[in-house]
Amino acid sequence: MRAVGIETEYGLNCSGFNKPIDFAYEASNIVRMANLSPIFRGWDYSRETPRRDLRDAQEHQLKIDPRDLSASNEHSSQMSRFEIICDTVLPNGARFYNDHNHPEYCTDVCTSLRDLIAQDVAGESLLLDCQSARNASGLPGKIDIVKNNIDYNGRSYGTHENYLVKRDIEFQDLVNELVPFFVVRQLICGAGKAGWDNATADGQRFQISQRADFIEQVIGIDTTTNRPIFNTRDEPHANHRNWRRLHVIVGDANRSEYASALKVGMTALVLDSIESGHRFNIQLDDPVTAIKSISRDPTLQTKIGLSNGEMASPFDILQQYLDTVSSVAKQGDEYLWIVQQWTELLHLLRTDLLSAADRIDWIAKLSLLQQLEVKSKLDNNALKRFDLSYHLLEPKLSSYSALIKSGAMRKLIKQEDAKNALTHPPKGTRAEARSLLVRKFGHQLETLNWSSATLRTGKDSVTVHMDEVTGNNVNDLIAQLRNTTDGKDLIHNATRKDAG
């Protein structure tokens, strides 16, 4: 699989607080509770370009949502920026920090689906441990951590997928080919949303996607407001000449490991097809309206308008994508697995929707809701609590965990593998190099980020570049780091090389 990573902002559901909640303080506390060793605290922001736009390669001011919550800063106002953000690099090479007052866990890129899902589920395990430590620490109130994208009060936070894409693919081709796919893929990867809030039409009891309500434009660079289907952030965290990072913000946070794997796997196959010159030739008349109307019809009867004036069902569009990616010659078990699951689930969606409840989040949630509402309908507040319960990490409170425990949902990753992935990076990737840097030379690390690290001893320093994410250079670096016992040797060798 191409290089893909997932970044997840977790929600904080708070109870028992007798004062307004200082979310910056609480999110940083959660991150600080990470009880893993070794870790590196800090992050080098000098190579970050979140405002650089793919369309014109210029920096733009990002908009701030004027409707955002005005939270307390009683404690955080006394903290430094370093303390609030609490940037942490974990033993598996992942990044864990406070982003916009949400604890965020970011995997580095992985090149196998299994590694990626293991790394992602490892994040859930980490956050659950942090929650337990925080709630046992004597701090006031209780926090339940949520893997979702909504606060049920009209605000959203993100789960982003990051795909490395060759830079020589025309930008407009990427937009044309991906936007219709991003609109319809929710049928398989939507997380479901029960209840309505300020962002939803009143009385919308259930919909397929959590994010659809918050999508306001087709293309754009903003992420906290005016959220687009296609985000144009140009920040590859890799060799800029060779790579774009396709920063996908339109997706939902999945609890189902199948849905998460298919969200990424299907998108990766569509990108493979685009890179190999195939075109899907689907253009939607109004993608923003379409993504909402599909989401708001869990009966799957909605048809959406194409730019040629015809109407199409989301099934037909997903089928057309599947037919094309299947026709592109590929090899490998992962490819076969994705195509097989995509085919099977599309068939179940057409013929026996609830039979897909063992793999698709929104259908699992809908099935449960139908079961609970046989006698009487839940009111809107109960609907929201029902929805929240699906996404809580605490197994005793989570309906998703109850489904797993009852054997009603399938898993891909064993719990011990997820735990293992917290301390083991995906092999053969630059995350392995970063992990070695933290493990072996942490005390000599001066700066660290996705694509570089600087080690220092006294006046001497060396910067290790990780602009490629896999391949010979990465393997050479990993071997060099394994074979070096002291960071001084790395610095010395680099200095000698420069002098030579």
Place this chain on the structure above:
Amino acid sequence: MSAYETPSFCSVSKVMLETEIPSKPSSPTKPSEIDEDSELDEHLREIIRKLPDPTPQPGGE
């Protein structure tokens, strides 16, 4: 076996199909098949009763 020693995702899927296929039918909650007094049902009702209403939170990203 660690997550990284697995030979392939497809093989994992085959292993999963042999060992981790849901022990109940994959659509146990079809309305026509509902046992309203089921343990899961009661457990979820209790969770919904006990949970506090969702907290307003800052937007993210």
